[in-house]
Amino acid sequence: MSTFTTISSDKLTRLIGTANAPVLIDVRTDQDFAADPRLIPGSIKLSHDNVSDWGGELSGRSAIVACLRGAKLAQGTAAWLRQLGVQAETLEGGFEAWKDARLPLIEASKLPPRDARGRTVWVTRARPKVDRIACPWLIRRFVDPNAVFLYVAPSEVVAVGERFGAAPFDIENVFWSHRGELCTFDVMIEEFGIATPALLRLATLVRGADTARPDLAPEAPGLLAASLGLSRMYDDDIEQLEAGMLLYDAFYRWCRDATGETHNWPTNKVKA
Structure with missing residues (x-):
């Protein structure tokens, strides 16, 4: 069940494509991304290592962070963003949950x-x-x-x-x-x-x-x-x-x- 710091795949699908959609950040490791080089529509691939530098760019915006399974990388990155004043949530179950739900994925090679x-x-x-x-x-x-x-x-x-x-x-x-x-x-x-x-x-x-x-x-x-x-x-x-x-x-x-x-x-x- 979604909490105030998480969002379900179903709810995220309603936000993607809309004018006020939050910034969607994929922080999967390079190894995890290489194993499945696809992206949730509208997402940008970033490294969690640089999260402390994102405050200015994301100031005044909301963000949703996804890693492979919605665990430490996504939750740590979202927590850092909240520390920087960004309203940040994590995708419940991460990339794997989105994929298991058979929702659209974009091949990065395209x-x-x-x-x-x-x-x-x-x-x-x-x-x-x-x-x-x-x-x-x-x-x-x-x-x-x-x-x-x-x-x-x-x-x-x-x-x-x-x-x-x-x-x-x-x-x-x-x-x-x-x-x-x-x-x-x-x-x-x-x-x-x-x-x-x-x-x-x-x-x-x-x-x-x-x-x-x-x-x-x-x-x-x-x-x-x-x-x-x-x-x-x-x-x-x-x-x-x-x-x-x-x-x-x-x-x-x-x-x-x-x-x-x-x-x-x-x-x-x-x-x-």
């Missing part, structure tokens, strides 16, 4: 190389509309919360990727791109192994908006309209991305929690 600060770096075409906002949202919320995105001229995407160690996406002839009728968002969900009913529903909306298939979902035209509106509101692509994060947060929560809810203005007026 991630691009990280930069000197431990971040994945991605590059795509400037002036994003749908996929090039949806994919960064997916990566930030479920893959790497610290990911960096570079928007450049279409002709320079590959070259910039090579020079700056960035993974190109949503252009032709690269790994992270459209495949058949699937858009890049679909491909990322599949490759990262994070398919859930909510994300698959959202993927249908994204595909409909991104590939001119409004028939796929009645909400797809609304997503396209909002995306095109954002592209007209912001000249700066990074500012547009930050605004788009809120848009996709809202669509994700609708896909997960509110598809059965309708809205009307009830009235008790007697019909004439």
Whole structure:
């Protein structure tokens, strides 16, 4: 049973992917990680040896710490974080409990190389509309919360990727791109192994908006309209991305929690 310093896998699944999700820290030893190099979605891999230096970076945030079985490494790290003023919990049963529950896990080998600060770096075409906002949202919320995105001229995407160690996406002839009728968002969900009913529903909306298939979902035209509106509101692509994060947060929560809810203005007026 969860306590005030632990959280169950079931409760954690409800937090991952949301705008206010806590920082999820994997402190498994290198040996344990090598034995199963997968990550709980949204988690970052850090060494417990450096926990005393994390106070400034995590100030004002909450954190959940996971080790292999939720024992000494996670509990000691969380205790250190609480000493530093960070609201920290441990994942009950650790990585093994999450795996035993058959919850999504991301293969670390699918991630691009990280930069000197431990971040994945991605590059795509400037002036994003749908996929090039949806994919960064997916990566930030479920893959790497610290990911960096570079928007450049279409002709320079590959070259910039090579020079700056960035993974190109949503252009032709690269790994992270459209495949058949699937858009890049679909491909990322599949490759990262994070398919859930909510994300698959959202993927249908994204595909409909991104590939001119409004028939796929009645909400797809609304997503396209909002995306095109954002592209007209912001000249700066990074500012547009930050605004788009809120848009996709809202669509994700609708896909997960509110598809059965309708809205009307009830009235008790007697019909004439």
